[in-house]
Amino acid sequence: MTNQFAADRTLDARGLCCPMPSVKTALALEQMEPGQIIEVLTDDPVSKRDLPVWAQSTGNELLGMEEDGKTIKIYLKKA
Amino acid sequence: MTNQFAADRTLDARGLCCPMPSVKTALALEQMEPGQIIEVLTDDPVSKRDLPVWAQSTGNELLGMEEDGKTIKIYLKKA
Amino acid sequence: MDSALQKKGSVTIVLFSGEMDKALAAFVIATAAASMGMAVNIFFTFWGLNAIKKEGGLIKGRNWMQKMLNAMNYGHAKKLALSKLNMLGAGPAMLKAMMAQKRVPSLHEFIKTASAMGVKFYPFEMSMSLMGLKKEDFLDECQDVIGAVTYLSIAKETGINLFI
């Protein structure tokens, strides 16, 4: 898979239900540096809506989202 | 019956319980023009207290209230 | 409603319970608030999802546990139990008769009224997927299926937050 946004880290949150994709993303970003990029993989359709809201309310930047079959890839840049 | 405040519209909300008199009044005012007057008929004693509070919190003006047997007539001017 | 009345605060309700009396209490508050021009959002989760299920065809679910849960948890706006005095179903019928006598709207009418007044209904994702329910199983009045983060982003801007 091409890694469109040159992610520094990939978080595989597939199989997890709300609110776990947001929780795992928050915990993963904790260990990263500002400006670094995380790629979150999820197959929870609600994450398409929830993770952008999460990013907005935590101030982290949503770079993009793409779908690859059932997998949704969400790219966030740590604030 | 004299229509003391020359109402543009009468809403018969008799027989309806809280919160329906306020709900029906809100819906009726939706269809009216600013400055127009509605006469609300209700036999729900709580409306004597609730509708003035409703008017205050929506900014519509309470012109007056009168009792006619079991019927309470409430006059409101749309803001 | 949104445009004509000034917005005066907001109410956000999580309806967790599946009983008719609790759903009614939620909708009385919701419609009164909407009549005052308040922004009202109701999030339905767990048993509360029953209040916005379509009638009929409810034995959904892709596995036997979900099928069993939905069969036993059969319910929609016209067929919910009471939280007290349910009396094997006689209680709801009595309450409905009393409501009709007093001209209290039925839950079904409340849902229609609330929706017409701009109250937003959101099914919660997690409990839907636990129960094997999909967006199509819910009334057309419902908005998108949402998750807890979206709920919180709305609730934190809200004056009155209730969990029913």
Next chain:
Amino acid sequence: MDSALQKKGSVTIVLFSGEMDKALAAFVIATAAASMGMAVNIFFTFWGLNAIKKEGGLIKGRNWMQKMLNAMNYGHAKKLALSKLNMLGAGPAMLKAMMAQKRVPSLHEFIKTASAMGVKFYPFEMSMSLMGLKKEDFLDECQDVIGAVTYLSIAKETGINLFI
């Protein structure tokens, strides 16, 4: 979590109910809020105390009434009933199986996660002393035992207050 993410509002929950489904709803909200950088406090009272009791050795209490209450009210995070469809204990087992299938965390995992994210747990004093429970009976994740005044001093600074 506190330092790294900006604080964006707060959630205070009183968990009164001892059923697994309600405790789950509380923890879904709590962990989602914590993930958003919100300050989250959960106060456990009455039956809600069961969610944070340690496993085993629960027939505490210094008099026979307390002993009986704790024996009948036996429960901890891995063994709570449901508010509906409990089916003499089969309901919770089914819900747990469905949760595992859907990879919804168990209540036990939710408690660990919430604690790791800085969610604070406070047992309420009054109901503890009614039930003859002591701080040692609760999970190590718990903060100090508190009273209603402390709860209120936190709740009044809180955006989202829920009673579950």
